[in-house]
Amino acid sequence: MDSVIEFASALCLLTGSFFCLSGGIGIIRFPDFYTRMHAVGVTDTLGAGMILVGLMLLRPESLVLIKLIMILLMTLFISPTASHALAKAALRSGCAPLLYRKDKE
Amino acid sequence: MKHTISLSLTLGAFWLLNSDHNTPLILSLGVVSVAFVIYLTHRMDVVDHESQPVHLTAKLPGYYVWLGKEIILANISVVKHVWLGNQTISPTLATLVASQETDMGRVIYATSITLTPGTVAVDLAGDQIIVHALLRENIEALEAGEMDRRVKLLEDSCL
Amino acid sequence: MLIAATLAILVVMALAIARGVMGPTLYDRILAVNMFGTKTVLLISLLGFVMGRPEFLDIAIVYALINFLSVIGVLHYSEYSELKPGPGEIERPRKES
Incomplete structure (x- = not known):
């Protein structure tokens, strides 16, 4: 039973790391600010979520679990607020997004 | 009124879960700080159905x-x-x-x-x-x- | 596995710093700082487990809150400072690529 939980936790940590790394590559690779914001969204939602779930599986008893849930909830509530405020400030200060044009096809 | 109760319960739970000390001194400090935050939020007039969507x-x-x-x-x-x-x-x-x-x-x-x-x-x-x-x-x-x-x-x- | 995840987070933080240094606009830099902050929260939680001291989670919670405040503070400054157009004057982006 213990080894099953350990395996599940390792799997969660691994997927979380993969999503975080992909987001990190995305923030370097994408062409403009607005598209980079989506890459950060990946690391904030599923990347952080999977890593925290992986940690929760390691200590499923005590207060540690509750604190990890608290951190997860905070990340999930805070990250959209911050990215919305950032995008709004950028658009209002005239930072024009790169847009995809149909006639390029 | 139900929004105030919900806010105090949330704050109290947050305090208890984060402190993990059960001596009377610490608990009374917790009660005082929860009461202070409730007072502040009432002064700011933000305790309503938007900040506490109990419904x-x-x-x-x-x-x-x-x-x-x-x-x-x-x-x-x-x-x-x-x-x-x-x-x-x-x-x-x-x-x-x-x-x-x-x-x-x-x-x-x-x-x-x-x-x-x-x-x-x-x-x-x-x-x-x-x-x-x-x-x-x-x-x-x-x-x-x-x-x-x-x-x-x-x-x-x-x- | 904990160590591997910690290393991955460190790599991501390095990438965020790289974007912060390169970032052509101010907003790219703020975005990189925000990402760096959320990854710090994860790094502190992971390190707590690596070292066997889950009390580190308290620090992670405080760090998450401070990170949020700092981003909102910077954005409030950049949105309402006199250098930028006021809230009523929205400049619509032109279609260009």
Whole structure:
């Protein structure tokens, strides 16, 4: 039973790391600010979520679990607020997004 | 009144879970700080149905489950396009119309859009939401209105 | 596995710093700082487990809150400072690529 939980936790940590790394590559690779914001969204939602779930599986008893849930909830509530405020400030200060044009096809 | 009670319960639980000390001194300090925060929020006049949406509590878990599924699917699609490269993305800016009537409903809708990777609600004015999406298909999925309909249901069920 | 995840987070933080240094606009830099902050929260939680001291989670919670405040503070400054157009004057982006 213990080894099953350990395996599940390792799997969660691994997927979380993969999503975080992909987001990190995305923030370097994408062409403009607005598209980079989506890459950060990946690391904030599923990347952080999977890593925290992986940690929760390691200590499923005590207060540690509750604190990890608290951190997860905070990340999930805070990250959209911050990215919305950032995008709004950028658009209002005239930072024009790169847009995809149909006639390029 | 029920909003005040809900706020004090939340703050008290937050204090207890974070401190993990049960001596009378620490507990009384906790009671004092909770009372102080309640006093401050009453002075700021922010204790109402918007900061403490108790009327939504029963319906939220079902919506969260659906939203979680959407977030996982959207994450996989964004990660796929990170690795496929810049030629495969089609950044789009579009204006959507939210069908919700209360501010609360619109904010839930806009926040759900932002929380889903691949779409970010850039501006919210009246019932118009300006959305930036990584892919054209994301905008088409939002225009199809599945998320809009679910938030509307959530809102209607508690009026 | 904990160590591997910690290393991955460190790499992501390095990438965020790289974007912060390169970032052509101010907003790219704020975005990189925000990402760096959320990854710090994850790093502190992971390190707590690596070292066998889960008390580190308290620090992680405080760090998450401070990170949020700092981002909102910077954005409030950049949105309402006199250098930028006021809240009423929205400049619509032109279609160009």
